Amino acid sequence: MSFVDTVEVPGLGNRGYLAGGAHGAVAVDPPRDVDRVIEAVARRGVRLTHVVETHVHNDYVSGGLELARLTGARYVVPAGARVAYERLPVADGDVLGIEQGLALRALTTPGHTPHHTSYVLEEAGRAVAVFTGGSLLIGTVGRPDLVEPRLTGELARAQHASAHRLAAELPDGTAVLPTHGFGSFCSAGDASGTATTIGRERTVNAALVKDVDTFVAELLAGLDDVPAYYAHMGPLNAGGPAPVDLSPPRRADAAEIAARLAAGEWVVDLRDRVAFAAGHVPGSLNVEAGGQLATQLAWLLPRGRPVTLLAESADRIAAAQRELTRVGIDRPAAAATGTPESWLRAGEHPRSFPxxxxxxxxxxxxxxxxxxxxxxxxxxxxxxxxxxxxxxxxxxxxxxxxxxxxxxxxxxxxxxxxxxxxxxxxxxxxxxxxxxxxxxxxxxxxxxxxxxxxxx
Incomplete structure (x- = not known):
């Protein structure tokens, strides 16, 4: 009997997956903080045989390379992706055995990227689920404009064709398990719901109910802004992300916080917006922990600018640090916990606004x-x-x-x-x-x- 566990990445609007059977499992599109996947593998008591990417991601730093290194699993990346590390290149129709009677079958589904590949989970030769990455999402598809502007129109048409291929080749009951579409900016439209099947998508998905010309015209007209940090994610994933370091950042006192602000660095207060408005370190930026912390901060922060985190507790700092690694903000320069009064030098006072x-x-x-x-x-x-x-x-x-x-x-x-x-x-x-x-x-x-x- 197969299983599929979801690895939620709510701050980015994404999901990764762990799928397998009694003895073996595969990880699909894992997040940067791979300890969450390793813990899921341990809970299931299985051996991780493969770590699979549907595409080179443009919206987050993948943990796939590090997860494969730590577990000894084969790292599977679509053959068409240009990457700088050793991997098992997978082409259309390739089958990856997980354990007896359970396998993944690769289906090329270009559109989100030129090399995008979906994976069908087959149990005793029967399709039970398909990991669609940024191809077929819930009610929509992944956006086609993140690779290269001159390819956008071509990739939009490819998205339509890929959606139709999935619908044509898979039974109605096949669960559709996308990576994007839960608030991700990689989604070309608003996704609704948290679960779907091929049969449902046949009746509601824009790519499956509209002709290609109408679909492409509406898709391109509705594309939203692209977060600025996306420009760095694809090259980072293609080059091979470094292992993540989640050890606590160095502690900053009031003098250091002031010096970092004076040097033009960013000091980010993670408290809720009500508390920040009531009193904060002058010059600090407020991005609430939780929500879309990683997306908002990475979109605003000049690439490479040091960032110091302020919060009420070390747990809040640690959670934010974990979230920020997923978008390539790997190590805070420093951090401090407490209240605005403890972050200010003697004689200084918090600022506030209504x-x-x-x-x-x-x-x-x-x-x-x-x-x-x-x-x-x-x-x-x-x-x-x-x-x-x-x-x-x-x-x-x-x-x-x-x-x-x-x-x-x-x-x-x-x-x-x-x-x-x-x-x-x-x-x-x-x-x-x-x-x-x-x-x-x-x-x-x-x-x-x-x-x-x-x-x-």
Missing amino acids: RGTFAELAAHGPEGVVVLDVRRDTERAANHVRGSVHIPLHQLRERLADIPAGTVWVHCAGGMRAAVAASLLDAAGRDVVAVDDAFPAARAAGLPVLAADPTG
Whole structure:
């Protein structure tokens, strides 16, 4: 009897998998912190025979090479991928034996990348699941624009063809187990739900219910911004990531925190946005632990810039450190635990800024106020507050000079990104109010919300 265990990576919106039987198992698209997979293998009491990649990932650092080294498993990478390390290259139709009666069969499914490969888990010759990586997702497909702009149109058409190949060759009951699509920016559209099958996707997936020209046109029109750090993930994975080091970072005192800020380094406060607004180290950035810490920080942080982490506890530092390794921020320069008062030198005082709601913004009125929308372009296109300034969060650091004079009421869709933006503005010396509210409340508060014209 086969099993499939899911290795959740919620901060990045991804999943890895451990699949096998009574004696053997394979890991599919493992995260950087491979101890989680090793623990899952130990719980199952099986031997890891293969570590399998569906593609060279563009959104996170893979733990595949290190997992294979630590366990002695064969490292399987699609033959078409150009990588700098020894691996077992797999081509269309190749079969990887896991144990008697259980195997993985490779199906080339280009589209997310040119070399993308899906793997069918077969028990006694019968397909029970397919690991689709960034090919067929839940209700959508992986985006085709992360490799090279000149290939995007070609890869979009390949995605359509690959989805149809999977639907044609696999039974309706086959479980579809994608790597992306649970909040990942590798998803070309909004995925809904956490489980699906080939049969369900036949009826709901855009790639399977629309003709290729319509599908490609809509797919390309709906692509969102690409996180800046993605440009570094593919080359890092192709070159071979270094082993991860999760040992505690060195402890920083108040003098060191001040010196690092003065040197232009980043000091990131991981506390929740309410606590940060109430009091924080001047010049520090607030990115709440949990949520999309890795995505938001890696998108904003200049590559290679040292980062010091602040949090209430060592456990919170350790969890954040683990999450950041998945996007290539391997070692914090330093860390400190406690409260803002303990992070400041004698005689220094925490800074603070107010939080507000859309109702409070409406009551305040427009006089002397700048309403700053830090949502992404696709969100803004759907609806926005009339007269608001639009600078997506990932562009804010370079565009602070574009914000008019006045107190800045900054909002996003729910409050988290507004808090990050407010901390950036506060560090730059601007008077800011962080709108900690859901965007639909803007219309309910009587603010003039302009919606997109459905007729185009």
